[in-house]
Structure formats: C-alpha cells, structure tokens
Amino acid sequence: MLEVQNLTVRFGEKTALDRVDLTVTDGEILAVLGPSGSGKTTLLRVIAGLQAPESGSLAWDGQRLDNVASHERGFGLMFQDYALFPHRTVAGNVAFGLRMAHMPGDRIQERVAVVLDWVGLPGYQDRSVGNLSGGEQQRVALARALAPAPRMLMLDEPVGSLDRGMRERLVGELRHLFVERGITTLYVTHDQEEAFGLADRIVIMKDGTVAQEGTPEQVWHKPGDEWVARFLGFDNIIDATITGGVADTSFGSVAIASDASGSHRLVIRPDAFTVSEAGTVRGTVVTRSFRGGHFQLRVSTPSGVLLDMEIDQHPVPDVGQTVNLAIDPDAVVVLD
C-alpha cells in the first residue's frame, strides 16, 4: 500500500504540489485526473523518486521511501513519451528491468515472451523500436514497465498520443489486464472518459491540490464543487433558492432529490433533460448537433439562461423550435 502524506513540491515561486495526501491500496486501480498543470505528472515523478519533494512523506507498507533511490523503489513507470531505448530491440527494451534484477538469461527470454503476449505483441522480440507505430510503441513501453513485476505500476498519460478509436480500445484492454493480474496501478490522465473507464477510484487534482476523490460513479453523480463540475463538462450551473425539495430558478421550478434548503448553486447534468409536453421548463432550441448515440442541444430559456443537454429520443426538435423540457431530479446536483 502506498501512502503519500502532506506532499509539497515547489519549482521556484510556483507550487506544483500543495500538501497532497493520497493512498493506493494493493490491487487497486487509482486514476489521478486533472487538467494540464495541475501537478499530476509531478506527483508521479516524486513517487518514482525522480523528483525530490520539499516536504511531506512517502511510504510503502509503512516503510519510508524518502531516501530510497529510484532504482531501488521497485515501482514501474510508463512515460508519456514512452522513452524507449533507441539502441535496443523490442526484446532488449522489455528485458532491461529483468537484467537489472539479475534474472538468468533463459528466464528473461520466457518472461519477455509472456509479457509481449499480454500486450498483444507476440513475436515482436527482434523488431527495432524505431520502426514501430505509435500504438505498438505504447505496448512495448507497457510491456517494459510490467516485465519486472513492479509492486506498483504508474502510467503517465499512456494513451494520450494515440487516436481516439485506438485509445478507447486500449483503455478497455488495460483495465482487463490490470484487474486480471491484480496489478496495483496509479494512472495519470487529463481525459475523464479514460479515467472513468479504467479506474476503481479517482482523485481529481486542481492547482497542486486534491479537489475531490471517490469512485467514478460518486464523482460523476456528485461533483464536489463548481470547478470539478465544469472540469467534468457540466456547464449547466445556475443559482436557485430551495424550499422543501423544490428549487426556484430563473426559468421556473425544478424538483430535486436533496433535503438542502436556502440559496445554492445547482448543477443540472446534460442527461437530465427529456422533451415532454408535461415539462415545466420552456425554451427555444439554439443549436443542434448529432453526436452518434444522441443529439447535443442548446436551449435558450425566456430569462436568457442557456442549457446544454443530451437528447436521445425521436423526433429531435429543430433549431428555432420551442420545446417543453422535463428534468430528472436525480440528475440535479446541489452544490454546497
């Protein structure tokens, strides 16, 4: 189990990490999610021992890591740009950590074959890393990090540079691999879909601090504050006055599933809306775009509030049409 306590890192004037606490339990897949510059990569580098913290402590199973050099920590790290050794073959790259661990030559060969199998590159041993596609390089980097059976695997935006289809497939494969092999994983990304699809638990970072943590469902259903809600792409954030389970807004009353009362900010998730004659909110469709499984609509209410929504029913109203909208109380989040 990894325990990070009170970790602070400063680069000159700038504070990259500000008193961060974090734990990764054995066998867990933890995703650290945040925009660029939020300190996620610094966090990984400190845990890997590539960057010295200004203060705070790191421990594995109760043993301090602060004075353990990178090469003695036993963690695996997959770099964002892969950092494959250009002067070695695929097998030479994957075998590197095994040789450092003094594994005998014949066992190294076996292990390299096994790990290349896991990542879907059987028989790639003698290829030169310079001639691989982006996806193949990504898999070799993963195999190299996995080969020495690290006690924890860390991945820094591992699929960031791949195209969308490849990325989605790989995220699924990665989760399958980590769960099946019981690999303790710390995964850093700026992409919420990747984090939601892969992780058991998510830590959201903002400006070097932890903004929220929880399971993907918890984070999705109850973003902790307005910043997290906006970062997750929830842009319907409005003022309301709540009395007895009903929120009074500038575009009418909205039922909510919360016992809060008084003045609050509300987040209405884009999946909350349905077009219905019985709907209480009226508005005019301003934009309409097809997104595959659903349509993305922007509706303007008479009071001038713009609401973004995902509609998957038929027929889909056209631009300029006036619609009545019903709002699912379970998809409305009351912020503190």
Add this chain to the structure above:
Amino acid sequence: MIRQDRPKRPGRLRRFVLIAIPLGFLGYFFIYPVASILGISLFGEGGFSFSAFSAIAVRPSLRGAIWFTLWQATASTLATLMIAMPAAYVFARFAFPGKSFFRAAITVPFVLPTVVVGAAYLAMLGPDGPLGIDLRQTIWAILIAHVFYNYAVVVRTVGGLWAHLDPRLEEAARMLGAGRWRTFREVSLPLLRPAIAAAASIVFLFTFTSFGVVLILGGFEFSTIEVEIWRQTTAFLDLPVAGALAVVQLVGISSILVAYSRYQERRSTELQLRPVVEVAHPPRGWRETGLVWGVLGFTGLFLGSPLAVLAGRSLRVGDGYGLDAYRSLGKAGSSLVAPAEAIGNSALFAVAATVIALIIGTMAAGLIAYHRSAVSRWFDVLLMLPLGTSAVTIGFGFLVALDTPIDLRTAPILVPIAHALVAIPFVVRTEVPVMRSVRTRLREAGAVLGAPPGRVWREIDLPLIFRSMLVGAGFAFAISLGEFGATSFIARPDAPTLPVAIFRLLGRAGAANFSQAMALSTILMGLTAFSILAIERFRIGEMGEF
C-alpha cells in the same frame, strides 16, 4: 509504523572522481607548467626581476619576432579571406556533382601536420619545384602555406552561413537597381559578418601561433614568437626570455579569445532567427558554369598540387622514379636512429595519447554535460585553454616544470600526455553535444527499471555516445600523429616521432636526406588522411566546432 531509513547520497563520490581526475590532470600537466613559465620569466636569474621582459622591449630580434607575428597573422588572415571567399560562395550557392566529396577533400589540408605542409612547400617552391622559382625563406612561402592551411576554415564557416542566407534578399537588392558587386558589398557582406569574424579569428589564432610552417619555410630569416621561444630555449638556453615570450603570447591569445567570445555572445541570438533555406542550385548559363568550375579548378590545383608534388618528389630517383627513398628509411645512415623507427614511435604515442585523451576528455565532457552548475561552466572554459595556449608553450612548460616532484622530463609517457592535452578540447567538444542530446527520460526510464546510476551510464549513455567517442578518438589520433610544437621540446633524441624525424632530415644537407624527408612526409600524410577519413565515416553533419 513509519521507519526512517539512513539517508544515502548517491552520485557524490562519482561526481568527486569526475572532477578530481580531469582537474588533477590539467592542474599538473597544464596549469603547473604554465605557472612555472611565468615563474621562470620573473625569477629566472635568482631574484625577482623584469629583465627578461625588458629584454623583449629592447632587443631588436625579439621585438622583431613580435612585430612579425602580428603582421604575418594579419596578412595571412586577409589573404585567406580574399582567396577562399569565391569558394565559400560556390559551395554555398551552387549544386554540382561530387559536392560532398569536394567539401570533405578541402578539409584535408586543415588537419595535415604542419611539418608535412612545410615539407610539401619546400618541394613545391624550391629550385627544383614545378614552378621553377625559389620562394624558400621568403614571406610568400609562409603566406601561401598559411592560406593553404586555412582555406577550409573560411569555406566552411563563411559558406555555412551563406548557404542559410535567404537569396531573396539579394534578389530584392538587384530589383532595386544594385549591380552584382554592389549587392555583395551592401547586402551579403554585412549579413555574413558574424561568420567572417568567426573565420578570421580562427585563422588569426592559428597563424599567430604558427610554428612548424615558419620554422621550415622561414629559415633564419623569419620567426614568430612561437619559433623564438623554441630558439631561445634550444639554441641560446635563455629560459627567462623564452618564458617571458610565452607569457606575452599567452596574453595575446587570451585577448583574441575574449574579444571573439564577447563578439559571439552579442551576435548569437540574432543568428538563430535566420531561416534555413535550401538555396543551392545547379549553375545556369555560361557565366555561372564558368565561375563554378573555375573556382573548383583553382581550389583543386591550389590544395592538391603541393601534396602531389610532395608525393612525386618522394618517388624521384635521379632523373627517374623509384622507391629508393622509402627503402632507405630502414637504415640509420647519418641519423641517430633509422627514420623508419619514427613510424613505430608515432603510432605507439598516438595510441597512448588517444587512450589518455579519451579517458580524461570523456570524464570532463560528462561533468560538463551532466552537472550543469557554475563549477562545470568554469571547467568548460578551463578545458579549452590548452587549445588556445600554443603547443610550444606546453612543451616548454613540461621542460621547465616537470622535474619536481619526480623528474618526468625524459619519461616516454610525456610525449603522449602532451599530445593528449592538445587533443582533449577536441574530444570534449565532440562528446558534449551528443551527451546533452541523450534525453533525460531515457535515463529516468533506466532508473525506474532498477538500474543504479553507473549502470544507467553504461547501458544507456555509453551506447548512444559511442560514435562520438570514435570521432573524438580519430581526432586525437590525427592530432598526436602530426603534433610538432610540444614534441620538439620533449621527444628524446633516440625516440623521435614522425614530425620530429622529418624536421631533422630537412635540416641536413644532401639530396638523400631530402628524399627521405619527402618519403616520411608522404607516409605521415597518408596516415593522417586515413584517420580523418575514418572519422568522416562516423561523423554526423558538418564539421562545426573547431
């Protein structure tokens, strides 16, 4: 629960060794000898006295040497710039068959040993030469040899920038009504000024410290400060005056270097902004074709003929041709040892010098490339000093300093150490950029995969910088083969190197000795060309840093 481990400081010892060994080497074999020269110039005759320095100001022969050094260096620099400028233009602006071969070929004179160049021009400009005029012991022979030597410096430095100048600037000037000459003077020349200044400083520095060429071609008529130091030491045994001359020369060289680096600093940002445009095109029309082939023809003739005459002269037997001169190398004759032995000596010394220069140079390069700090920047400058200091000063310094604590002056290892000292800056300059280009990520990846720092260096850095080490080794080998200034002081009479043996043979009367000198020079030329060609195979890109 949480246990505190004992703090470890990896890398401390490694860093100490990286600093201590090259610093100790430079300290004992460079700084200490140079300090001793200063000491002998001030305390040479017992107590403290400026008499050696005042002798320079008073004695006409010494004042003359300083004056000659300055004006011949200026004249050589101007002559080289003017004579090589057309070739710089042709190489920058035109595409022609065999261009990369021509470019490599014009670099060969630059790396030839001074003794070989001296010998070649003795044959070329002597009474038996193809021109039929005797220019030996005239300033013309010295100037021609200096232009021959530094032709490539101007072509590659000025031509390198010229190739990156946007030709549309010149076209714009032409459209505004400027003629060809006017365009060159008002547009191209000002834009080329940084490269011209760079080339001029390098040529000035090399000709300022010219030794072998002046010694062989100038006779007793002409001497540079460098030659005068040697003469005062070996002929007149006046060590204080030699020391004072060396100090004067050091001050001169340092001021040139400082002025030049100041100039470069002011210029560097401006230069980076220029776009790299591929501007070379095949010559169009009779005018351009004539220019390109005329310049190439001149270049080939100018650079090729002395070497061809040298090789031809080594094969001349009476009125015919034969290998007699080469066959006679095995016999001692009037020499102390058979000239052929010098080949073995030189090869052995060159191997030893290469090993020393690689070890010390790689450690120093590692310190400069990996530990970016005030110490390493300071170290960077310190390491370049032997290059700026003349070879004669190094040899002279060894002679006056290395008798304490143990007398090393007659130790055979001293020769390769002096050569290594001259070669180390080249090794460092070749390796540092490559070391810096190894991405930090790769080292981090190695560390995370369990490799301790030493292992990371061996498994990741070393394979990636290996080629640059080979290039550095080639340079060190070629430098050691041709080194004459320092060796002339410290080579033992019974163990001469090739340049020393050639110089001795040239100093003796008789056609047989002259033929032997030509034969040995041809062999040395072949060996040097071979090691330079070996370098070219491993080289990536242009010869940028001298």
